Amino acid sequence: MEIKVDDIQEEFEGKVIGFDKDSNLVVQINGSDHLIKVLDMKSDKFEFLFDNAFHEIKILEVTSTELKILLDGQSMALKKHAKLTEIIEKSRANSGGVASMNTISSQIPGRVISISVNKGDAVKQGDNIVVLESMKMQVAIKSPRDGTVRDLKVKEGQSISRNDVVAILD
Structure with a gap:
């Protein structure tokens, strides 16, 4: 390029x-x-x-x-x-994000209404990580692969932008 x-x-x-x-x-x-x-x-x-x-x-x-x-x-x-x-x-x-293959990013802006996992939890591909509310609709951000949640980068009630990292997997 x-x-x-x-x-x-x-x-x-x-x-x-x-x-x-x-x-x-x-x-x-x-x-x-x-x-x-x-x-x-x-x-x-x-x-x-x-x-x-x-x-x-x-x-x-x-x-x-x-x-x-x-x-x-x-x-x-x-x-x-x-x-x-x-x-x-x-x-x-x-x-799954710009930073690395370990990040899970939001594809839309919205407000975090629930977090489905905790730090240290094992997740499978397709498991819900967080649920966002955007334009009065609820959208789940899902794990792109199997792994363990190393870190959560959001809190309930927090507003996030498109491409913000919501979690990091190991």
């Missing part, structure tokens, strides 16, 4: 390699491998380590062709590949 950063003439070639044994994301940029460890992720803010250096991204605006962000306080506009949104959505669907 080609990435163009506003005000920088060079285009970058990048691709996602996968996850290492410690659930760090491995990416390749211009032929060099790099590790990304997500520390905190919200719908509009990401904190992460990139090759062991701390960074923070705040999302300012998203359009079909551009992503405007603040990277460590510096404004940037990233020109998106025409199929980037489709690729990201497929990746999220396959992995």
Whole structure:
């Protein structure tokens, strides 16, 4: 995937390699491998380590062709590949979230009305994790695979955004 950063003439070639044994994301940029460890992720803010250096991204605006962000306080506009949104959505669907294959994320915004599991519980693929209320409808977020609940990231009554992490599985 080609990435163009506003005000920088060079285009970058990048691709996602996968996850290492410690659930760090491995990416390749211009032929060099790099590790990304997500520390905190919200719908509009990401904190992460990139090759062991701390960074923070705040999302300012998203359009079909551009992503405007603040990277460590510096404004940037990233020109998106025409199929980037489709690729990201497929990746999220396959992995259960952006951070790693261990995260379970909400596909819709809503208010948490019940939590069906506790930390340490064993779950099977398809088990309810939390139930959200969105537009007067109740929607269950289900486990994408078998595992053990390592952590719950939400509380009953909490409002969450689309793509917020609700739980982490081991």
